[in-house]
Amino acid sequence: MPVIFRFYIKHCVIGFALSAIFIAGLLWLNVANLWHLISTSDIGLMALVVFWVLNGIVFAGVQTGVAVMLMSEEGDDDAGPKGGSPVALTPAPVKAVQPRK
Secondary structure, three states, X not given: OOHHHHHHHHHHHHHHHHHHHHHHHHHHHOHHHHHHHHHHXXXXXXXXXXXXXXXXXXXXXXXXXXXXXXXXXXXXXOOOOOOOOOOOOOOOOOOOOOOXX
């Protein structure tokens, strides 16, 4: 399997695991009375799965995006400008014109 596929699948799994932890925290703290709604409804399990999948998509996307942005090449030093010469800006002379009367 190509490296990019392994990278994406790994970070999607991490995102879905973080989503499960997030939802467990929401249910444990009973935010917006979610635990009561899910535990007393006849379709509570389906609601929980849908909630997990939709949050998992968001968390997986964020996890993958953060992982991509944190990637860097070995020895990449972002200490400052890489070259060029400084440019000194000097004001240009302007000729003043008297308005007509």
